[in-house]
Amino acid sequence: xxxxxxxxxxxxxxxxxxxxxxxxxxxxxxxxxxxxxxxxxxxxxxxxxxxxxxxxxxxxxxxxxxxxxxxxxxxxxxxxxxxxxxxxxxxxxxxxxxxxxxxxxxxxxxxxxxxxxxxxxxxxxxxxxxxxxxxxxxxxxxxxxxxxxxxxxxxxxxxxxxxxxxxxxxxxxxxxxxxxxxxxxxxxxxxxxxxxxxxxxxxxxxxxxxxxxxxxxxxxxxxxxxxxxxxxxxxxxxxxxxxxxxxxxxxxxxxxxxxxxxxxxxxxxxxxxxx
Amino acid sequence: xxxxxxxxxxxxxxxxxxxxxxxxxxxxxxxxxxxxxxxxxxxxxxxxxxxxxxxxxxxxxxxxxxxxxxxxxxxxxxxxxxxxxxxxxxxxxxxxxxxxxxxxxxxxxxxxxxxxxxxxxxxxxxxxxxxxxxxxxxxxxxxxxxxxxxxxxxxxxxxxxxxxxxxxx
Numbered sequence: 001x002x003x004x005x006x007x008x009x010x011x012x013x014x015x016x017x018x019x020x021x022x023x024x025x026x027x028x029x030x031x032x033x034x035x036x037x038x039x040x041x042x043x044x045x046x047x048x049x050x051x052x053x054x055x056x057x058x059x060x061x062x063x064x065x066x067x068x069x070x071x072x073x074x075x076x077x078x079x080x081x082x083x084x085x086x087x088x089x090x091x092x093x094x095x096x097x098x099x100x101x102x103x104x105x106x107x108x109x110x111x112x113x114x115x116x117x118x119x120x121x122x123x124x125x126x127x128x129x130x131x132x133x134x135x136x137x138x139x140x141x142x143x144x145x146x147x148x149x150x151x152x153x154x155x156x157x158x159x160x161x162x163x164x165x166x167x168x169x170x171x172x173x174x175x176x177x178x179x180x181x182x183x184x185x186x187x188x189x190x191x192x193x194x195x196x197x198x199x200x201x202x203x204x205x206x207x208x209x210x211x212x213x214x215x216x217x218x219x220x221x222x223x224x225x226x227x228x229x230x231x232x233x234x235x236x237x238x239x240x241x242x243x244x245x246x247x248x249x250x251x252x253x254x255x256x257x258x259x260x261x262x263x264x265x266x267x268x269x270x271x272x273x274x275x
Numbered sequence: 276x277x278x279x280x281x282x283x284x285x286x287x288x289x290x291x292x293x294x295x296x297x298x299x300x301x302x303x304x305x306x307x308x309x310x311x312x313x314x315x316x317x318x319x320x321x322x323x324x325x326x327x328x329x330x331x332x333x334x335x336x337x338x339x340x341x342x343x344x345x346x347x348x349x350x351x352x353x354x355x356x357x358x359x360x361x362x363x364x365x366x367x368x369x370x371x372x373x374x375x376x377x378x379x380x381x382x383x384x385x386x387x388x389x390x391x392x393x394x395x396x397x398x399x400x401x402x403x404x405x406x407x408x409x410x411x412x413x414x415x416x417x418x419x420x421x422x423x424x425x426x427x428x429x430x431x432x433x434x435x436x437x438x439x440x441x442x443x444x
Contacts, residue, residue, distance in 0.1 A: 012324065012325060013324035013325065013328070013357075013360075014357075016324070016325050016328050016329075017328055017353060017356075017357040020328055020329075020332050020349075020353045021350055021353050021354065021357070023349075024332070024335065024346045024347075024349035024350040024353060025346060025350050025405070026346070027345050027346030027349065028344070028345065028346025028347050028349075028350060028405065029346070029408075031345050031346065114299065116298075118305070118306070118307060119307065119406070120406050120407055121343070121344065121406075123343050159343070187407070187412060188412065188415060
C-alpha cells in the first residue's frame with residue numbers, strides 16, 4: 001500500500017495528464033454538434049450580444065453590396081409575383097392547389113451576426129431566436145442558396161451549423177436528371193463542396209446546376225445551390241462531383257429561416273420511430 | 276500565491292483578446308492564431324504539476340465553451356501543460372530560480388522566443404490534428420499548423436513585450 005502511494009506520488013503528473021487528456025478527447029469525439037450547440041446555448045445570449053456589437057460595425061462596410069443584392073432579389077421576386085398573378089388569373093380552378101402549396105414553407109428574415117469559414121466545423125450566429133419562432137432543425141437559406149441548419153436557439157439569437165461544416169450533409173439533386181445525392185463540405189475550399197452518390201449512368205456536364213432535393217423538409221425543393229466544376233468516377237459506381245457554390249459565405253449578411261409545415265410532421269414521425 | 280490577481284487579470288485580458296478579436300479575425304482561411312496559451316506558458320516555475328494541468332484543463336474549457344468545440348482546446352491545452360516542464364528542461368542551462376517564472380522579463384528575448392515557438396508548435400499540432408482527425412488532409416493540416424503557429428508566436432511575443440513595458444513603468 002505504501003509502495004503504491006509512493007508510486008502515485010512519483011508519477012502523479014503523468015497519471016493526471018493521462019486522465020485529463022482522456023476526458024477531453026472522449027468529450028471531443030463523443031459529443032455531436034447538437035450537444036455542443038446545446039452547451040453553447042447557455043452562452044448564446046452573452047456571445048450573441050458581443051458578436052452583434054462587432055458585426056454592427058462591419059455591416060456598414062457591406063452596405064453597398066448588400067443593397068445591390070437585395071435589389072436584384074427584389075426584381076426576381078417581383079417577376080415571380082407577376083408571373084404567379086398571371087397564372088392565378090388564368091387557372092382560377094386550381095387556386096386551392098396554389099394556396100396549399102404556398103403554406104408549405106414560411107420564411108423569416110434574419111441577419112448574420114457572426115460567421116466563420118476558416119475552421120473545419122463552422123457555425124453561424126443569426127439574430128432571430130425563439131421570439132421569432134426560430135427553432136432547432138429549421139433550414140437557413142440566403143438569396144443564392146443554402147446556408148445551413150439551426151441547431152439551437154436562445155431568445156433573440158440562434159446558432160446555425162454552416163454548410164461549411166464537415167458534419168453537415170444536405171440532400172441535393174442534379175437538376176437536369178433529377179437524380180439526388182448527398183452534398184457536404186470536405187473542409188478545404190470554402191467555395192467548393194462535394195456531391196456524392198450520383199450513379200455513373202447519369203450524363204453530367206461541367207456547368208450543370210445542382211439544386212436542393214426537398215426530401216429533408218428543412219429546405220424547399222429546387223433552390224439553386226451551385227454548379228458543377230469538376231467530376232470523376234470514384235470506386236466504379238458513383239461520381240465524385242465538385243460543386244462551386246453560388247453563395248459566397250464570406251459575405252453572408254441577410255438570410256432567411258425556412259419554417260416548413262412538414263417539418264413538425266416529420267419530427268413527429270422520427271420521434272415515433274425512435275420509440 | 277500573492278501573484279494570483281496578476282495571473283487572473285492576464286487570463287481575462289487574453290480571453291477577451293482571443294474570443295472578442297482573434298476568433299473573429301479572418302486571415303485567409305488557414306490561419307487561426309491562439310494566444311490564450313501565453314497564460315499556460317508564463318505560470319511560475321514553482322507551479323506544481325497537478326495545478327498546471329488543472330489550470331490548462333480549465334482554460335481549455337473556457338475556450339471550448341465559446342468556440343463550440345467541447346474537448347478540443349481542453350486536449351490541446353493539457354498536452355501543452357504536460358510538455359511544459361520538458362520544454363523548459365530542454366532549452367535551459369542549470370537550475371531554474373524557483374521564485375521566477377518563464378517570461379520575457381526574467382529570461383530574455385532569445386530564450387523566450389525559443390520557448391514560445393516550441394510551446395506553440397506542441398499546442399497547435401495537437402489542436403489541428405485533433406480537429407481534422409484524419410490523414411486525408413495531412414498536407415493541408417501541416418500548412419495550417421505552420422502558418423497559424425507563425426502568427427501565434429508573433430502575437431504572443433508582441434503581447435509579452437507590451438506586458439514588459441507596462442511592468443517597467
